[in-house]
Amino acid sequence: MTPIAPAMTDAAFALALALLLLAPLAIAGVALINTGLGRSRSAAQALLGNLAIVAVTAIVFALIGASVAGNLPGTPGSEGHILHLAGKPWNWLGAGPFLLSGMAAAPAQAQLALLFEFLAVAMAAIIPWGSGADRFRLTAGCAAAAVMAGIVFPLLAHWVWAGGWLSQLGVNFSLGAGFLDPGGAATVHLFGGLSALAVIWIAGPRKGKFPKEGLATALPGHNAVYILFGCMVALVGWLGWNLAGALIWLHAPLSALPVTAINTVLSASAALAATFVVTRVRFGKPDASLCANAWLAGLVASSACAALITPGAALAVGLIAGIVTPLLVELLELAVSIDDPSGAITVHAAGGLLGLLAAGIFAPQQGQLVAQLVGIATLLGLVLPLVYLLFWILNRVHPFRADPDGERIGMDLHELGGGAYPEFVIHRDESYR
Amino acid sequence: MKYAGLLVMPAGFFLSIAALVLFPAPASRAAFVFCGLAVEALGLVVAVRGHMQPRGESRP
Numbered sequence: 287m288t289p290i291a292p293a294m295t296d297a298a299f300a301l302a303l304a305l306l307l308l309a310p311l312a313i314a315g316v317a318l319i320n321t322g323l324g325r326s327r328s329a330a331q332a333l334l335g336n337l338a339i340v341a342v343t344a345i346v347f348a349l350i351g352a353s354v355a356g357n358l359p360g361t362p363g364s365e366g367h368i369l370h371l372a373g374k375p376w377n378w379l380g381a382g383p384f385l386l387s388g389m390a391a392a393p394a395q396a397q398l399a400l401l402f403e404f405l406a407v408a409m410a411a412i413i414p415w416g417s418g419a420d421r422f423r424l425t426a427g428c429a430a431a432a433v434m435a436g437i438v439f440p441l442l443a444h445w446v447w448a449g450g451w452l453s454q455l456g457v458n459f460s461l462g463a464g465f466l467d468p469g470g471a472a473t474v475h476l477f478g479g480l481s482a483l484a485v486i487w488i489a490g491p492r493k494g495k496f497p498k499e500g501l502a503t504a505l506p507g508h509n510a511v512y513i514l515f516g517c518m519v520a521l522v523g524w525l526g527w528n529l530a531g532a533l534i535w536l537h538a539p540l541s542a543l544p545v546t547a548i549n550t551v552l553s554a555s556a557a558l559a560a561t562f563v564v565t566r567v568r569f570g571k572p573d574a575s576l577c578a579n580a581w582l583a584g585l586v587a588s589s590a591c592a593a594l595i596t597p598g599a600a601l602a603v604g605l606i607a608g609i610v611t612p613l614l615v616e617l618l619e620l621a622v623s624i625d626d627p628s629g630a631i632t633v634h635a636a637g638g639l640l641g642l643l644a645a646g647i648f649a650p651q652q653g654q655l656v657a658q659l660v661g662i663a664t665l666l667g668l669v670l671p672l673v674y675l676l677f678w679i680l681n682r683v684h685p686f687r688a689d690p691d692g693e694r695i696g697m698d699l700h701e702l703g704g705g706a707y708p709e710f711v712i713h714r715d716e717s718y719r
Numbered sequence: 720m721k722y723a724g725l726l727v728m729p730a731g732f733f734l735s736i737a738a739l740v741l742f743p744a745p746a747s748r749a750a751f752v753f754c755g756l757a758v759e760a761l762g763l764v765v766a767v768r769g770h771m772q773p774r775g776e777s778r779p
Binding site: 371372374455459461487622623624652653655656659660662663664666667668670671674675 | 721725726728729730731732733735736739740745748749752753755756758759760762763766767768770771
């Protein structure tokens with residue numbers, strides 16, 4: 287995140303490209319987890335939604351987003367729109383070429399950066415889809431993804447990765463190396479988690495989730511195998527993502543990559559172990575879906591800091607993520623009535639937040655923590671209200687929530703006309719009595 | 720309530736940005752960035768409480 291991107295060697299380019307080709311496995315893993323955590327009567331709609339959202343974000347980002355996000359510093363079209371305020375330049379909007387024109391002639395690193403952003407926007411947009419499971423309409427989900435890919439993500443990507451004002455905090459205000467987010471903890475996961483919160487607030491909880499009396503109704507995920515296999519698939523993708531991010535955004539030497547990979551695995555492993563113990567102590571037996579959430583939270587936290595911290599610190603980050611995850615899931619559901627089937631707010635928003643803080647605390651540069659805090663303040667104070675406003679307007683035009691009958695019979699039958707498991711017997715839902 | 724909370728949050732963001740411009744000293748700058756985050760947290764709490772549904776509202 288220096289002002290001018292240094293040239294990349296051929297070996298680093300080839301490796302970064304190969305690693306980025308693994309990154310879609312992270313998207314596939316999260317899609318599997320989202321589907322498994324929903325109900326069986328909405329499984330086909332959930333998985334089709336993930337696929338459709340990846341398609342929509344690719345198209346919208348190519349049409350609008352890439353231009354707004356701009357190019358890497360030092361490459362043609364990277365100047366962006368600069369606001370001069372208080373004697374400092376604030377590069378707030380990219381000015382990349384329209385419809386990816388001239389991409390083939392762009393420097394190798396700029397092409398990799400664009401590919402990274404294409405994958406990142408897809409991952410960010412499927413996060414709120416998981417939180418809206420069992421009630422979020424397919425077309426509304428795609429429209430929300432289009433808003434994310436066309437407006438909000440490109441702005442964030444420009445600010446953080448393409449020479450925008452957050453990445454320049456180090457140059458302009460002597461805050462470390464500027465806001466650091468090599469694996470997308472802020473631009474992808476915190477942004478996705480906050481968008482999930484906006485979707486949950488606007489769509490409301492699933493029918494029967496919060497009854498008139500007593501505790502919230504447990505609506506467990508329908509397929510633990512999807513959830514846990516999704517975690518394994520996600521690990522492969524995350525390794526690709528974190529290593530590619532270190533090469534592209536931090537210009538890390540090849541010799542630094544093994545430690546980044548080890549930190550990624552350590553963070554997820556420590557989170558899983560901590561949640562295993564916490565749920566074993568609290569409930570008598572370990573909880574599979576909470577352990578899966580913790581694994582993912584550890585991976586999300588590593589997105590921000592795996593390339594910047596030591597293995598010992600990665601272990602500590604993972605442990606904290608693993609302790610916080612089951613407690614926060616419980617708090618959000620029982621204390622503040624948030625119905626988040628995929629646990630996106632805990633996993634992606636809180637996990638991302640933790641990783642970004644860890645990057646600030648453990649980084650050697652002076653002022654890095656303040657830079658990270660300014661980035662977090664931007665996400666929380668500017669991006670969340672903006673996303674809420676955009677989704678609120680979208681919901682007025684095209685309602686997010688399926689009608690009550692659709693929710694009752696399941697989103698598969700309601701929206702697709704057929705279920706994911708046609709040979710299954712669908713039981714009557716007791717919560718509707 | 721829910722909209723009030725969401726309106727408070729950008730105020731916290733601008734407080735953090737103002738801290739960068741107004742305070743060159745690292746300690747006071749960090750303190751004001753923390754204050755901005757605290758304002759955002761306050762706004763978030765208000766927004767969360769505003770969105771909490773009374774029990775039974777989601778029941779058909």
